[in-house]
Amino acid sequence: MIIAETITEVRQQVAAWRKEGLTIGLVPTMGALHEGHISLVRESVKECDRTVASVFVNPTQFAAGEDLDKYPRTFERDVELLEQNGCDMVFYPAVEEMYPAGFGAEIQITTDMVHQLCGASRPTHFKGVCTVVGKLFNIVTPDKGFFGEKDAQQLAILKKMVRDLNFPLEVVGCPTIREADGLAKSSRNSYLSPEERAAAVILYKTMQAAKEKLESGMTDAEEVKKFMTDMIQTEPLAKIDYIQVVDGIDLIPVKEVSPGDLVALAVYFGSTRLIDNFTV
Numbered sequence: 001m002i003i004a005e006t007i008t009e010v011r012q013q014v015a016a017w018r019k020e021g022l023t024i025g026l027v028p029t030m031g032a033l034h035e036g037h038i039s040l041v042r043e044s045v046k047e048c049d050r051t052v053a054s055v056f057v058n059p060t061q062f063a064a065g066e067d068l069d070k071y072p073r074t075f076e077r078d079v080e081l082l083e084q085n086g087c088d089m090v091f092y093p094a095v096e097e098m099y100p101a102g103f104g105a106e107i108q109i110t111t112d113m114v115h116q117l118c119g120a121s122r123p124t125h126f127k128g129v130c131t132v133v134g135k136l137f138n139i140v141t142p143d144k145g146f147f148g149e150k151d152a153q154q155l156a157i158l159k160k161m162v163r164d165l166n167f168p169l170e171v172v173g174c175p176t177i178r179e180a181d182g183l184a185k186s187s188r189n190s191y192l193s194p195e196e197r198a199a200a201v202i203l204y205k206t207m208q209a210a211k212e213k214l215e216s217g218m219t220d221a222e223e224v225k226k227f228m229t230d231m232i233q234t235e236p237l238a239k240i241d242y243i244q245v246v247d248g249i250d251l252i253p254v255k256e257v258s259p260g261d262l263v264a265l266a267v268y269f270g271s272t273r274l275i276d277n278f279t280v
């Protein structure tokens with residue numbers, strides 16, 4: 001597997017692959033890789049001739065006071081996992097490679113979807129995500145980009161960015177990979193104390209119970225949210241940031257829940273904020 005630290009190296013390798021007529025898949029990550037990331041790599045390997053993963057803890061998507069400095073960095077292990085799973089190249093740029101002195105451009109979605117859900121407490125987050133993913137798309141020029149449904153708002157926003165700005169590629173969403181007890185795998189799970197880790201299973205249990213309610217005919221979004229709030233609040237270590245029901249494309253809150261809608265939540269355990277969701 002090639003480890004490329006510069007944009008020039010990536011472009012040269014991509015040009016060589018293109019000359020051979022090969023298709024390219026891109027899996028953007030912030031590293032600290034786990035089975036969730038690897039499932040995206042496997043899907044890319046399945047669908048594309050060559051797979052590029054990026055490992056870059058993108059400073060522009062963290063606000064002041066968030067966990068940029070303590071975000072886990074495990075590059076050597078990431079390289080092993082990527083190599084074992086058929087990745088052809090990892091792009092591992094320094095911050096200065098992506099944001100050289102004088103950098104001054106950004107990609108911003110201007111509809112309400114960036115203010116909903118995580119956008120309410122992280123107002124600049126998706127601008128950072130769109131900017132870095134837009135740059136990665138321009139650097140790697142993939143045929144397909146692979147993203148996890150775990151970050152459903154990010155996935156919907158990136159689909160919109162690609163549609164509205166005519167990026168010539170397909171955004172592929174991949175299912176959420178979970179721990180045995182249902183907790184969605186996340187690099188941030190490593191922040192949880194053993195007590196918080198045990199408590200966090202309430203998220204999955206609540207989503208399963210909400211799905212049953214929906215299946216048995218509950219359609220009022222407020223009722224669904226109340227049911228989920230009450231259940232999560234039975235766990236003393238959980239502090240709810242939001243529980244919301246939105247449509248699956250534009251992420252606008254709905255009153256009546258229907259198929260395709262997204263039920264999304266963010267909940268703190270101590271200082272760690274976990275997100276999860278399911279599609280109705």
Ligand code: AMP
Nearest residue numbers: 029030036147148150151175176177185
């Ligand atoms: P991150 O490194 O957290 O920025 O995530 C990189 C990519 O992996 C994003 O597209 C995430 O949605 C995806 N991802 C993270 N966790 C999971 C998971 N548990 N299952 C599936 N995809 C995931």
